[in-house]
Amino acid sequence: MSRIAARFADLAARGRTALIPFVTAGDPDLATTVPLMHAMVAAGADLIELGVPFSDPMADGPVIQRASERALAHHTRLRDVLDLVRQFRARDAATPVILMGYLNPVESMGYAGFAEAASAAGVDGILLVDAPPEESGELVTLLRQAGIDLVYLLAPTSDEDRIRKIGAVASGFVYYVAVKGVTGAGHLDLADVNAKLTAIRRLIPLPVGVGFGIKDAETAGQVAAMADAVIVGSAIVGRIEALTMKPEHIPGAIGDFLAGLRAAIDATDRARGLK
Amino acid sequence: MATNRAEAYHWPDARGHFGPYGGLFVPETLMRPLDELRQAYEHYLQQPEFLAELDADLRDYVGRPSPIYHAERWSRELGGAQIYLKREDLNHTGAHKVNNTIGQALLAKRMGKTRIIAETGAGQHGVASATVAARLGLECVVYMGEIDVARQEANVYRMRLLGAEVVSVKSGSRTLKDALNEAMRDWVTNVDNTFYIIGTVAGPHPYPAMVRDFQAVIGRESRAQMLERVGRLPDALVACVGGGSNAIGLFYPFLDDREVALIGVEAAGEGIETGHHAAPLCAGRPGVLHGSRTYLMEDPDGQIIETHSVSAGLDYPGVGPEHAWLKDSGRAQYVSVTDAEALAAFHVLTRTEGIIPALESSHALAQVIKLAPTLRPDQLILVNLSGRGDKDMHTVAAQEGLQL
Numbered sequence: 001m002s003r004i005a006a007r008f009a010d011l012a013a014r015g016r017t018a019l020i021p022f023v024t025a026g027d028p029d030l031a032t033t034v035p036l037m038h039a040m041v042a043a044g045a046d047l048i049e050l051g052v053p054f055s056d057p058m059a060d061g062p063v064i065q066r067a068s069e070r071a072l073a074h075h076t077r078l079r080d081v082l083d084l085v086r087q088f089r090a091r092d093a094a095t096p097v098i099l100m101g102y103l104n105p106v107e108s109m110g111y112a113g114f115a116e117a118a119s120a121a122g123v124d125g126i127l128l129v130d131a132p133p134e135e136s137g138e139l140v141t142l143l144r145q146a147g148i149d150l151v152y153l154l155a156p157t158s159d160e161d162r163i164r165k166i167g168a169v170a171s172g173f174v175y176y177v178a179v180k181g182v183t184g185a186g187h188l189d190l191a192d193v194n195a196k197l198t199a200i201r202r203l204i205p206l207p208v209g210v211g212f213g214i215k216d217a218e219t220a221g222q223v224a225a226m227a228d229a230v231i232v233g234s235a236i237v238g239r240i241e242a243l244t245m246k247p248e249h250i251p252g253a254i255g256d257f258l259a260g261l262r263a264a265i266d267a268t269d270r271a272r273g274l275k
Numbered sequence: 276m277a278t279n280r281a282e283a284y285h286w287p288d289a290r291g292h293f294g295p296y297g298g299l300f301v302p303e304t305l306m307r308p309l310d311e312l313r314q315a316y317e318h319y320l321q322q323p324e325f326l327a328e329l330d331a332d333l334r335d336y337v338g339r340p341s342p343i344y345h346a347e348r349w350s351r352e353l354g355g356a357q358i359y360l361k362r363e364d365l366n367h368t369g370a371h372k373v374n375n376t377i378g379q380a381l382l383a384k385r386m387g388k389t390r391i392i393a394e395t396g397a398g399q400h401g402v403a404s405a406t407v408a409a410r411l412g413l414e415c416v417v418y419m420g421e422i423d424v425a426r427q428e429a430n431v432y433r434m435r436l437l438g439a440e441v442v443s444v445k446s447g448s449r450t451l452k453d454a455l456n457e458a459m460r461d462w463v464t465n466v467d468n469t470f471y472i473i474g475t476v477a478g479p480h481p482y483p484a485m486v487r488d489f490q491a492v493i494g495r496e497s498r499a500q501m502l503e504r505v506g507r508l509p510d511a512l513v514a515c516v517g518g519g520s521n522a523i524g525l526f527y528p529f530l531d532d533r534e535v536a537l538i539g540v541e542a543a544g545e546g547i548e549t550g551h552h553a554a555p556l557c558a559g560r561p562g563v564l565h566g567s568r569t570y571l572m573e574d575p576d577g578q579i580i581e582t583h584s585v586s587a588g589l590d591y592p593g594v595g596p597e598h599a600w601l602k603d604s605g606r607a608q609y610v611s612v613t614d615a616e617a618l619a620a621f622h623v624l625t626r627t628e629g630i631i632p633a634l635e636s637s638h639a640l641a642q643v644i645k646l647a648p649t650l651r652p653d654q655l656i657l658v659n660l661s662g663r664g665d666k667d668m669h670t671v672a673a674q675e676g677l678q679l
């Protein structure tokens with residue numbers, strides 16, 4: 001069983017909804033990322049999504065675009081990101097790490113070389129925003145062989161056909177994008193999200209995480225009532241941005257913010273447990 | 276058209292691939308909208324009523340067919356082949372871009388979309404989009420890199436006059452590629468009511484094929500006009516390549532005419548060797564950007580690098596995937612000319628023929644200056660004069676140290 005599958009199985013047994021924070025690797029500098037990852041785990045993160053910076057993040061809103069620009073300003077490369085994961089693994093063998101990004105840096109490294117290097121570094125899953133299953137046959141095969149889970153996005157526009165198609169290749173969990181839009185956009189409609197999750201669950205037997213548009217503890221608590229995982233990105237990255245001049249304060253500040261989200265999610269989980 | 280049916284050109288395949296290039300590399304939210312677009316495009320491009328409306332618009336609104344013009348004086352001066360210009364500069368709005376925006380806007384209307392978005396570099400595609408939006412009463416938002424807004428201010432004003440909102444894009448390199456990113460983000464957000472008119476043969480399937488099909492009117496007319504005027508096909512076609520739409524529009528109807536050489540001209544900027552250029556086919560390598568696999572300008576880590584060209588419309592780090600395939604398959608050749616060579620050609624055509632070309636088109640003309648003297652006087656070159664130079668007055672004046 002993969003580290004991601006094991007983590008979700010354990011959470012399900014404990015009636016706990018996962019909290020998955022997203023941060024961009026190397027933002028604002030390489031030295032901050034690993035301490036930040038440990039602080040997030042200490043504050044209640046169950047899995048971590050680590051963004052691989054890209055020059056043309058077309059699915060991201062301004063907050064995560066700027067994080068990519070900050071990381072690229074000092075040339076954070078894919079191999080540096082893998083190195084950060086290796087450092088994190090030295091002290092944490094249990095928390096799954098999912099790399100999230102765009103295809104071209106992976107293509108540039110070469111699929112086989114990437115699969116091998118990512119597996120050796122301790123990466124558990126990959127989510128490539130612009131690599132739908134139709135276009136990623138070879139990559140899927142190589143990542144599977146390397147024991148890496150393939151996490152895919154599902155969107156409000158995904159019909160049954162697409163949900164099935166993605167269900168056929170996805171492993172670990174699937175990620176439902178709760179709003180039509182880029183990361184950090186708008187507000188999500190909980191009733192819509194709930195209806196879509198029901199449709200997804202009917203067709204895909206994996207845990208379902210919900211992200212895009214979760215900005216505060218209240219929404220996190222509400223989404224926890226329907227999802228297996230609550231994914232929060234821009235709200236965290238925006239707080240990192242405010243502290244770029246004082247990077248030593250970032251792990252503590254983000255830890256505090258996550259603790260608030262965690263408490264709201266726990267409250268939902270407890271209420272559900274009582275029912 | 277085809278001489279040998281069995282070998283006739285047949286790309287893209289059903290999933291939008293040109294050999295290993297093209298495809299559909301987009302976020303999940305866009306998969307279904309792109310499929311809907313593909314279905315509409317495949318349906319309407321077979322439908323006589325749609326095609327009749329398109330033809331009527333191209334005739335009465337754009338002014339097609341555009342003439343071919345024998346540049347006799349220039350041919351004589353170069354002392355080689357006879358040079359013919361395909362006069363896309365005479366189209367309404369001043370460039371070939373409108374052939375495509377007319378087509379896509381008619382599709383948008385058929386699909387019930389009320390809002391149009393577009394990206395633009397030189398502003399020609401933005402103007403052409405704002406123009407058709409005004410005519411059809413559609414809301415129009417044009418994304419343009421901050422640097423391009425500054426160097427193409429006349430076109431920015433034209434778009435605003437036409438009722439479009441011009442959004443200055445401040446992310447990344449603040450040029451065409453970033454405008455495309457921003458337009459994609461808008462589309463992901465407003466996909467229910469919005470039609471994204473991409474201005475060149477780049478992007479995810481079906482855009483490269485669809486834009487090509489709308490621009491192929493250039494090549495169809497040229498082929499018939501050359502046969503009628505000269506009684507035979509040209510020996511070489513020459514066109515500039517930014518994303519590649521005017522080039523593919525000219526080349527496509529000639530792909531099965533093996534005896535016709537196809538030459539695409541990229542922007543070498545300050546020179547390929549300086550790294551300051553916009554020539555992915557000549558100096559890049561394959562990768563994935565903006566929804567398709569194609570040749571790109573990227574660094575060793577797969578980050579897209581900044582391009583340079585004096586011409587905003589060529590200042591793009593990628594290229595349409597069909598050109599990538601035509602390059603690899605050997606059917607077309609791709610070369611590059613520098614800013615300085617393009618500017619020289621700009622002045623030569625202006626002084627010799629009384630035609631002021633766009634700086635983009637001047638790249639094709641610069642290649643003709645190299646090519647024509649190597650051919651005999653009974654050989655024929657047809658060059659795509661993709662647009663007129665009015666929009667470039669400020670840039671050219673600035674090169675001479677003048678301010679208008």
Ligand SMILES: Cc1ncc(COP(=O)(O)O)c(C=O)c1O
Pocket residue numbers: 370371372396397398399400474475476515516517518519520521522587588589633635636661662663
């Ligand atoms: C006059 C003109 N020619 C050529 C181009 C380059 O585009 P493409 O390569 O798609 O024809 C542009 C783009 O703005 C243009 O305005």
